[in-house]
Amino acid sequence: MIKLHRTKPYVILCYEALFRRLKEKYRNNNVINQDYWNYLAGYRGEQTVDYKLSTYPQKRFFEYQSLRLKVNHNFFQIDSLLLSSKFILIIEAKNMKGELNYNSDSGHLTQTYKNVEKGYQSPILQANSQEMQLSYWLQQVISVYGIPIESLVIVSDPSTIIKNNQNDPTFYNKMIYADNLIPKIKEMTIKYTKNVLNKNILYSINDAFLKYNTPLKPKLLDYYNINENHLIKGIQCENCGSYPMKRMYKTWKCDKCFYADPTAHVRLILDYFLLHNATITNSECRNLLQIDSGKTAYTILNSMNLTQTGKNKARKYYAPKLELFPQDSFVPNKKKTILQL
Ligand SMILES: [Zn+2]
Numbered sequence: 001m002i003k004l005h006r007t008k009p010y011v012i013l014c015y016e017a018l019f020r021r022l023k024e025k026y027r028n029n030n031v032i033n034q035d036y037w038n039y040l041a042g043y044r045g046e047q048t049v050d051y052k053l054s055t056y057p058q059k060r061f062f063e064y065q066s067l068r069l070k071v072n073h074n075f076f077q078i079d080s081l082l083l084s085s086k087f088i089l090i091i092e093a094k095n096m097k098g099e100l101n102y103n104s105d106s107g108h109l110t111q112t113y114k115n116v117e118k119g120y121q122s123p124i125l126q127a128n129s130q131e132m133q134l135s136y137w138l139q140q141v142i143s144v145y146g147i148p149i150e151s152l153v154i155v156s157d158p159s160t161i162i163k164n165n166q167n168d169p170t171f172y173n174k175m176i177y178a179d180n181l182i183p184k185i186k187e188m189t190i191k192y193t194k195n196v197l198n199k200n201i202l203y204s205i206n207d208a209f210l211k212y213n214t215p216l217k218p219k220l221l222d223y224y225n226i227n228e229n230h231l232i233k234g235i236q237c238e239n240c241g242s243y244p245m246k247r248m249y250k251t252w253k254c255d256k257c258f259y260a261d262p263t264a265h266v267r268l269i270l271d272y273f274l275l276h277n278a279t280i281t282n283s284e285c286r287n288l289l290q291i292d293s294g295k296t297a298y299t300i301l302n303s304m305n306l307t308q309t310g311k312n313k314a315r316k317y318y319a320p321k322l323e324l325f326p327q328d329s330f331v332p333n334k335k336k337t338i339l340q341l
Pocket of ligand 1: 241254
């Protein structure tokens with residue numbers, strides 16, 4: 001039973017907002033594009049795990065598709081988690097191409113792809129550390145002790161080659177292909193037969209997971225040192241690319257091609273939430289949309305059904321929850337296609 005569904009994470013939504021907001025000449029920046037494609041590849045790997053788990057409908061598990069929790073001021077991120085009354089399974093998805101070579105002695109992972117070698121921290125140690133962090137979190141936050149925690153690293157692309165020169169059984173039991181995920185879970189259900197948690201505790205863990213889950217919201221403008229001069233001012237015309245569109249008779253009109261779109265502001269305000277701030281005021285909205293009328297900004301903001309606090313000039317409108325952001329908005333950088341992932 002899925003208790004927490006995966007949506008596009010903030011980090012990907014934020015990159016897509018950034019591509020929409022950057023002036024055209026900055027959109028093809030290699031560093032930004034590469035970072036975006038890496039996150040997108042990771043997301044695709046996580047979706048592969050979701051799919052595999054969906055082929056094994058298991059009422060005895062609660063499934064959490066992505067969970068980010070905090071222990072001692074530090075967050076730890078789990079790609080997928082299965083909770084049962086007998087054990088917990090942490091799943092870390094790796095979507096990496098080429099050949100992966102794991103050295104059990106040094107704990108180092110080397111990826112060779114298109115003749116380029118790249119080193120990574122040990123996914124095994126990473127998974128072990130997640131087990132410890134989760135165990136600590138369960139004790140500290142909700143006083144739950146003694147539930148066995150297992151972890152697996154899933155290589156989501158079947159064409160990836162995994163090698164381990166030491167033939168280390170720990171490695172081969174821990175880092176597996178997505179196709180082996182369900183047989184591994186079945187093995188674990190045979191291994192753990194004892195009910196460690198009663199129903200009440202199980203539900204209190206579920207409630208705590210949902211309550212304390214804090215998805216990461218990156219600040220991309222700060223991270224890449226992007227300022228207002230790099231960004232498009234006002235609404236860009238979807239049809240011809242010029243900006244800003246003008247507000248006329250309850251719609252947005254392009255001066256150049258006369259394209260009209262009555263709801264063109266919605267995407268821009270949502271992008272503002274993703275890139276600038278989790279709240280917006282009337283005056284910030286006017287600046288964003290390049291309009292003078294406070295009344296128009298008021299009407300527009302109210303039409304979006306956002307949570308609001310304060311009155312008059314102090315009124316603030318709040319960003320919707322992660323799952324309410326549109327998942328498939330237009331992304332203007334066509335430099336790479338999905339096939340080049
Ligand atoms: Zn136009």
